[in-house]
Amino acid sequence: xxTIIVPDHTSPVEDAENLRKACEGWxxxxxxxxxxxxxxxxVQRKQIRQAYEEIYQEDLIKRLESELKGEFEKAVYRWIxxxxxxxxxxxxxxxxNAKSDNRxxxxxxxxxxxxxxxAAKRAYHFRYKHSLEEDxxxxxxxxFRKLLVxxxxxxxxDGDEVDVSLAGSEAKILHNMIEGKSFNHEEVIRILSxxxxxxxxxxxxxxxxxxxxxxxxxxSGNPADEFSEALCIxxxxxxxxxxxxxxxxxxxxxxxxxDEDAITRVIVTRAEKxxxxxxxxxxxxxxxxxxxxxxxxxxxxxxxxxxxxxxDPSLILYYLS
Amino acid sequence: xxxxxxxxxxxxxxxxxGVDENAIIWILGKWYPEQRRSFRKGCxxxxxxxxxxxxxxxxxxxxxxEREFLRFKNAMVLWILHPWERDARMAKEALKNREYDxxxxxxxxxxxxxxxxxxxxxxxxFDHSIEEDVAYSxxxxNRNLLVxxxxxxxxEGPKVNEEIAKKEAKTLWEAFKNVNKNPIEDxxxxxxxxxxxxxxxxxxxxxxxxxxxxxxxxxxxxDSSLKDAIQCLSSPKAxxxxxxxxxxxxGADEKHxxxxxxxxxxxxxxxxxxxxxxxxxxxxxxxSQKIEETTKGNYKDFLxxxxxxxx
Numbered sequence: 001x002x003t004i005i006v007p008d009h010t011s012p013v014e015d016a017e018n019l020r021k022a023c024e025g026w027x028x029x030x031x032x033x034x035x036x037x038x039x040x041x042x043v044q045r046k047q048i049r050q051a052y053e054e055i056y057q058e059d060l061i062k063r064l065e066s067e068l069k070g071e072f073e074k075a076v077y078r079w080i081x082x083x084x085x086x087x088x089x090x091x092x093x094x095x096x097n098a099k100s101d102n103r104x105x106x107x108x109x110x111x112x113x114x115x116x117x118x119a120a121k122r123a124y125h126f127r128y129k130h131s132l133e134e135d136x137x138x139x140x141x142x143x144f145r146k147l148l149v150x151x152x153x154x155x156x157x158d159g160d161e162v163d164v165s166l167a168g169s170e171a172k173i174l175h176n177m178i179e180g181k182s183f184n185h186e187e188v189i190r191i192l193s194x195x196x197x198x199x200x201x202x203x204x205x206x207x208x209x210x211x212x213x214x215x216x217x218x219x220s221g222n223p224a225d226e227f228s229e230a231l232c233i234x235x236x237x238x239x240x241x242x243x244x245x246x247x248x249x250x251x252x253x254x255x256x257x258x259d260e261d262a263i264t265r266v267i268v269t270r271a272e273k274x275x276x277x278x279x280x281x282x283x284x285x286x287x288x289x290x291x292x293x294x295x296x297x298x299x300x301x302x303x304x305x306x307x308x309x310x311x312d313p314s315l316i317l318y319y320l321s
Numbered sequence: 322x323x324x325x326x327x328x329x330x331x332x333x334x335x336x337x338x339g340v341d342e343n344a345i346i347w348i349l350g351k352w353y354p355e356q357r358r359s360f361r362k363g364c365x366x367x368x369x370x371x372x373x374x375x376x377x378x379x380x381x382x383x384x385x386x387e388r389e390f391l392r393f394k395n396a397m398v399l400w401i402l403h404p405w406e407r408d409a410r411m412a413k414e415a416l417k418n419r420e421y422d423x424x425x426x427x428x429x430x431x432x433x434x435x436x437x438x439x440x441x442x443x444x445x446x447f448d449h450s451i452e453e454d455v456a457y458s459x460x461x462x463n464r465n466l467l468v469x470x471x472x473x474x475x476x477e478g479p480k481v482n483e484e485i486a487k488k489e490a491k492t493l494w495e496a497f498k499n500v501n502k503n504p505i506e507d508x509x510x511x512x513x514x515x516x517x518x519x520x521x522x523x524x525x526x527x528x529x530x531x532x533x534x535x536x537x538x539x540x541x542x543x544d545s546s547l548k549d550a551i552q553c554l555s556s557p558k559a560x561x562x563x564x565x566x567x568x569x570x571x572g573a574d575e576k577h578x579x580x581x582x583x584x585x586x587x588x589x590x591x592x593x594x595x596x597x598x599x600x601x602x603x604x605x606x607x608x609s610q611k612i613e614e615t616t617k618g619n620y621k622d623f624l625x626x627x628x629x630x631x632x
Contacts, residue, residue, distance in 0.1 A: 149516070156450055
């Protein structure tokens with residue numbers, strides 16, 4: 001479930017005007033920005049951008065980029081974009097950067113629906129004059145490349161049809177690879193990157209039924225190389241995205257010198273989807289609310305913005321005051 | 322007794338590509354039992370004397386006739402189908418029959434959005450994605466290339482990075498020169514061919530000619546998936562024109578003959594004009610004329626109508 005709190009009636013024109021006022025003159029009124037944008041869904045944000053462009057002949061995004069700074073600016077920038085555009089930008093940054101950012105690409109490839117992934121790839125063409133596949137492919141090698149490119153290229157069947165006996169045979173192939181009995185990466189890549197999510201989850205269930213432990217448990221522990229790590233992430237993303245994101249948040253918060261990038265990415269991309277479920281999982285796992293952890297670990301406007309997206313009820317009073 | 326020229330005409334009417342329905346109606350329709358009998362007795366290529374004393378029709382020829390009668394119907398059905406459904410059905414059939422060249426043709430000559438549409442239709446028709454079926458059914462070293470080709474969603478804009486194209490041309494050249502490794506198993510070759518935009522690849526192929534002195538196709542083994550893919554990507558009209566010629570050659574087998582319907586129908590609204598021009602240039606005879614000479618009846622008329630739409 002989503003966490004953002006959105007009022008019943010909003011006026012894009014009014015919002016655009018108020019945002020303009022917040023940016024004019026000395027300094028910027030960050031509170032206004034958070035209290036408006038933090039309470040608008042994707043459709044409304046798009047309408048606000050359009051209204052702003054019509055009234056002021058200026059791109060709201062560019063304006064905000066120049067007015068805001070630091071982690072707050074990064075978060076607002078990602079939040080205000082169209083989801084497809086956002087994914088394209090996240091993927092582009094990840095494709096160019098260090099290895100650890102390949103998580104982002106796997107997340108986008110495995111957690112988005114087939115249509116959302118397609119929209120992201122289109123947005124990527126438009127923005128970068130390249131396909132996501134060619135950028136990912138040209139910066140990676142070996143089996144890791146094969147897996148990543150395959151995951152990004154796929155357009156999975158999105159129906160519920162499942163072949164039960166196939167689930168059994170493919171669970172076996174996965175098991176053999178995990179147990180180290182076979183080094184046939186081709187088959188594992190084939191299964192993970194072409195089968196529908198329904199089929200894969202049926203396969204993972206068969207795995208658990210047959211071998212006692214879930215496939216994600218069997219994969220835990222330090223991965224031997226970037227291929228195994230990618231495999232692990234992909235399987236987690238397909239099997240239980242919320243658990244995966246809880247872990248990403250937990251690691252980002254516990255890390256020495258918080259990983260704001262990861263926190264921003266998870267909260268911004270899931271606030272309108274399943275952040276509530278992720279929050280609940282976090283609470284169960286860490287005996288503390290996610291809001292509390294974020295409060296302790298971040299500061300300033302960035303913190304307020306994150307808490308707003310998290311639907312923190314105490315903040316409503318903050319705005320009214 | 323049947324007139325020898327009628328027998329001749331009738332034999333011709335169902336001996337080629339499609340059937341001459343008119344000849345059949347006007348000759349055969351008039352024949353009495355003795356005429357039909359003398360036809361059977363005189364036509365040893367279709368009939369033979371059974372031990373129980375009757376002229377028996379050769380099974381192979383009956384099967385042949387069935388196919389030829391169906392050619393018009395198949396062309397018509399293919400023409401009516403939504404292009405996405407058409408490509409999806411053809412892909413499924415091609416996969417079943419291990420006709421990888423048809424898969425490559427669809428994956429490489431359609432635009433990015435057309436291929437996407439095909440993949441959508443495939444979901445609807447077969448409850449699977451095309452890539453999962455290809456990956457599951459292909460077991461030889463063609464698999465990686467084929468899966469990547471059917472999954473491609475290429476950038477279609479004008480931007481090309483010449484430096485990279487030059488570098489990649491060299492990469493391909495070195496891969497093809499390497500006698501120890503089949504280029505189709507080379508990750509870099511597959512990466513370049515299956516992810517780069519078509520415009521970028523054109524530049525790569527141009528640079529290749531500079532680096533190697535030859536056209537890229539000349540450095541590739543005949544009858545390889547890689548060669549088919551590169552041909553389709555670098556010059557679809559030359560590829561189509563060549564396949565058409567093979568289809569209409571005397572003695573062509575069914576697999577090659579089918580290509581005539583497939584290409585004329587799928588390209589009638591796309592590259593038809595360019596293909597006809599290329600065909601004339603390559604083979605010295607107009608495509609329409611060749612079709613007129615090689616095919617018959619309704620099938621012929623249908624094809625000619627499709628061809629003349631674009632030219």
